[in-house]
Amino acid sequence: MRSGLVYMHDRLAGRIVEDETGFHFRYDDAYLGGQDSQPVSLTLPLQEEEFTSPTMFPFFDGLIPEGWMLDIAREHWKLDPRDRMGLLLACCEDCIGAVSILPAPPAEDEEAGNG
Numbered sequence: 001m002r003s004g005l006v007y008m009h010d011r012l013a014g015r016i017v018e019d020e021t022g023f024h025f026r027y028d029d030a031y032l033g034g035q036d037s038q039p040v041s042l043t044l045p046l047q048e049e050e051f052t053s054p055t056m057f058p059f060f061d062g063l064i065p066e067g068w069m070l071d072i073a074r075e076h077w078k079l080d081p082r083d084r085m086g087l088l089l090a091c092c093e094d095c096i097g098a099v100s101i102l103p104a105p106p107a108e109d110e111e112a113g114n115g
Contacts, residue, residue: 003104004089008040015104018085022054040099056084063092063099 003017006025011034014027025044031037032046039045041059051057064087065073073079079086092101 002085002089004085004092004101005104006040007100007102008038009098010100011037013037013040013099016057016060016085016088016101022052023056023060023085024050024052025057025060026050056088060084060088060092060101063095063101064088065091 001017001019003015005012006014006016008031011031012028013031014025017024027046027048029048032048037046041057043059044051044057061084064070064084069091070081070087073087073091074081077086077090079090081087088101089103092099094100
């Protein structure tokens with residue numbers, strides 16, 4: 001299992017997780033309770049329930065670089081271009097726009113799997 005912390009305008013908005021069943025995204029409770037909270041995408045509206053998909057959510061997949069930038073990332077980190085979660089975690093810490101993804105620390109990955 002791998003997971004990433006999803007930030008919106010430098011505020012923790014939620015977590016994306018990849019496990020054996022697919023991909024999951026859940027908004028952070030504190031983020032949902034904020035007065036000025038915005039969805040990370042129109043396709044992922046603010047809600048308490050977890051979003052689930054057998055494949056990478058299109059919004060997050062769209063954050064992954066393409067073309068020559070993807071080639072550089074693949075060569076630098078030796079990632080398979082089909083490993084969408086690996087690419088998301090390696091390449092999307094400093095995206096253009098309001099959303100960024102940081103790899104969750106390993107201890108948090110284990111806790112997320114036990115919950």
